[in-house]
Amino acid sequence: MSFYKVVEQYRDFDVPNFFDQVSDEDIILSLAKEKPGPMDFLTLLSPRAAGHLEAMAHKAHQLTVQYFGRTIQMFIPLYISNHCNNGCAYCGFNHKNPILRRKLSLEEIEIEAKAIAKTGMQHVLFLTGEAQHMTPMSYLVDAAQLLKKHFASVAIEVYPLEIEEYRQLYKAGVDSMTMFQETYDEGVYKRVHLAGKKMDYNWRLNGPERAAKGGMRVVNLGPLLGLSEPRREMFFTGLHANYLENKYIDTEVAISLPRFNEAEGDFQPDYLVNDKTFVQFMTALRIFLPRSGLTVSTRENANFRDRILPLGVTRYSAGSSTGVGGYTEIPDGQTPQFEITDARSVAQVADAILAQGYQPIYKDWDCI
Amino acid sequence: MNDDVLLLGGKEFSNRLLTGTGKFGNHGQIPKMLAASGSQMITVALRRVDISAQSENILEYIPKNVTLLPNTSGARNAEQAVRVARIAREAGCGDFIKIEVITDMKYLMPDNWETLKATEILAKEGFQVLPYVLPDLPLAKRLENAGAAAVMPLGAPIGTNRGLETKPLIAMLIENASVPIVVDAGIGKPSQAAAAMEMGADAVLVNTAIATARDPEAMGRAFDLAVKAGRTAYLAEMAEASTLARASSPLTGFLDE
Numbered sequence: 367m368s369f370y371k372v373v374e375q376y377r378d379f380d381v382p383n384f385f386d387q388v389s390d391e392d393i394i395l396s397l398a399k400e401k402p403g404p405m406d407f408l409t410l411l412s413p414r415a416a417g418h419l420e421a422m423a424h425k426a427h428q429l430t431v432q433y434f435g436r437t438i439q440m441f442i443p444l445y446i447s448n449h450c451n452n453g454c455a456y457c458g459f460n461h462k463n464p465i466l467r468r469k470l471s472l473e474e475i476e477i478e479a480k481a482i483a484k485t486g487m488q489h490v491l492f493l494t495g496e497a498q499h500m501t502p503m504s505y506l507v508d509a510a511q512l513l514k515k516h517f518a519s520v521a522i523e524v525y526p527l528e529i530e531e532y533r534q535l536y537k538a539g540v541d542s543m544t545m546f547q548e549t550y551d552e553g554v555y556k557r558v559h560l561a562g563k564k565m566d567y568n569w570r571l572n573g574p575e576r577a578a579k580g581g582m583r584v585v586n587l588g589p590l591l592g593l594s595e596p597r598r599e600m601f602f603t604g605l606h607a608n609y610l611e612n613k614y615i616d617t618e619v620a621i622s623l624p625r626f627n628e629a630e631g632d633f634q635p636d637y638l639v640n641d642k643t644f645v646q647f648m649t650a651l652r653i654f655l656p657r658s659g660l661t662v663s664t665r666e667n668a669n670f671r672d673r674i675l676p677l678g679v680t681r682y683s684a685g686s687s688t689g690v691g692g693y694t695e696i697p698d699g700q701t702p703q704f705e706i707t708d709a710r711s712v713a714q715v716a717d718a719i720l721a722q723g724y725q726p727i728y729k730d731w732d733c734i
Numbered sequence: 735m736n737d738d739v740l741l742l743g744g745k746e747f748s749n750r751l752l753t754g755t756g757k758f759g760n761h762g763q764i765p766k767m768l769a770a771s772g773s774q775m776i777t778v779a780l781r782r783v784d785i786s787a788q789s790e791n792i793l794e795y796i797p798k799n800v801t802l803l804p805n806t807s808g809a810r811n812a813e814q815a816v817r818v819a820r821i822a823r824e825a826g827c828g829d830f831i832k833i834e835v836i837t838d839m840k841y842l843m844p845d846n847w848e849t850l851k852a853t854e855i856l857a858k859e860g861f862q863v864l865p866y867v868l869p870d871l872p873l874a875k876r877l878e879n880a881g882a883a884a885v886m887p888l889g890a891p892i893g894t895n896r897g898l899e900t901k902p903l904i905a906m907l908i909e910n911a912s913v914p915i916v917v918d919a920g921i922g923k924p925s926q927a928a929a930a931m932e933m934g935a936d937a938v939l940v941n942t943a944i945a946t947a948r949d950p951e952a953m954g955r956a957f958d959l960a961v962k963a964g965r966t967a968y969l970a971e972m973a974e975a976s977t978l979a980r981a982s983s984p985l986t987g988f989l990d991e
Binding site for chain 1: 756757758759760761781782783784808810837838839840842893894895942945946
């Protein structure tokens, strides 16, 4: 069985009707449960639950401190190629965008790695587009082995792979993988993914599960909030994480909540998630999945990132550049994958974390 | 109580509260907590120690007079735990090692089987091995035979603060083990630490409850007092709790007159 069975199970579930029925008593009950189930999670995602945000925030804070302490693990993304055959309507790397395409050579990756390592960062996430002819497995393996020399932990955010390929990358030193489904709604998925291998909903949906089978220690999921109705998207994201946690108990599951930001190509999202709803999503996730990692990237601005620290986050990217070769060069003519709104340096983010009473963690695992 | 020393891994400790370095909001709180609690042994996850010293090194916050207990947190099998232990020793962290092998990310339960395998290997290599386990008497005996310096049963899953949920199982270890029993994980309140000591545990290890308290320094002191109280009560041989009331002047005393 794959997670698709769960998608099918809830596909026709009438979420708006469920939300209409949710009462304050239901919310209080769901909040009080020691082990909230999927319907409790959906209850906490309801518009009505926004009226209970303070209580949700307290519970999320308490659970996060209990299981993760007052610590934030830091990582930095490294874009090694923006070649892509996919036509994702919302993405700066869309194959139709007339941007400067670039793939770093191993020498160039090493130069970037050295520049990043100087900031003290020890967890690196390397990214590519989906263009297997340009960035084949052999290139990914070489990049992983090279980066492992400079960092304690190496993670990937690349195109979906086979189980055996994940296993190969694990052996090369990669311990974590990130893959966003972008949207769990198959209709919308078809509408926004117009070319390339990414058009295959199921191939992508089962990517995180294949990674878990291939031995990855951490699997990080997420929707791209704004493509489809966000509360429903969050519900499916939580179900996906819950499915993987139950099935692969030795895999750590983490969730990201990327929401829309401007990218190249003038894409207008159908939905916007405001700060209050974002916090509701984050706290509902924490209450439903107390031990899951929660990642917040530099898509979010500095002020907001500082304020949400106590509400469930466990991982922050920092000092990020989302262009290829962005750490050592002035990215002339370079188009980022998405716009960064927290442009602080690694040291500045670390100081801000400390100022909030949290300890930044530079190293949390070494795949020795 | 001065002569009541804990002999652990060939070393004497006058304080029976072991502490941890995880979850502090600021590593600067660690030395203050150690001073306030009197703890003489602290566990540190090697996964978080930067041996290359590119970034901040957590070991700098631990005073030299406190014994380091590196742990293998993050290891998912015996092989990884063994590698982490060897790296810890090479990095100058001493011979003590707490084996923590967890293959379940949901409840963070220790994998007793892998832990036993790692203990067998590392004890032979001269490590002072403190295995973190789910309390199980036959396993504890195997660990002893393998050369473990102590056995560390959990009171409740890590970080849950639920206290001594495994009390009857821990009691079996205390009654039958020939190595020290250190109750590790799940202790959320000083009163629970006192309860563990009252029942005869040789020591307790407390991290989450101290590190995540609003004032870790004061909470460290509170746990120290609780551990001392529990230990003193144990040594004083408490009267058993009974469901029958016992009059301080026996009702049938006259029969012996």
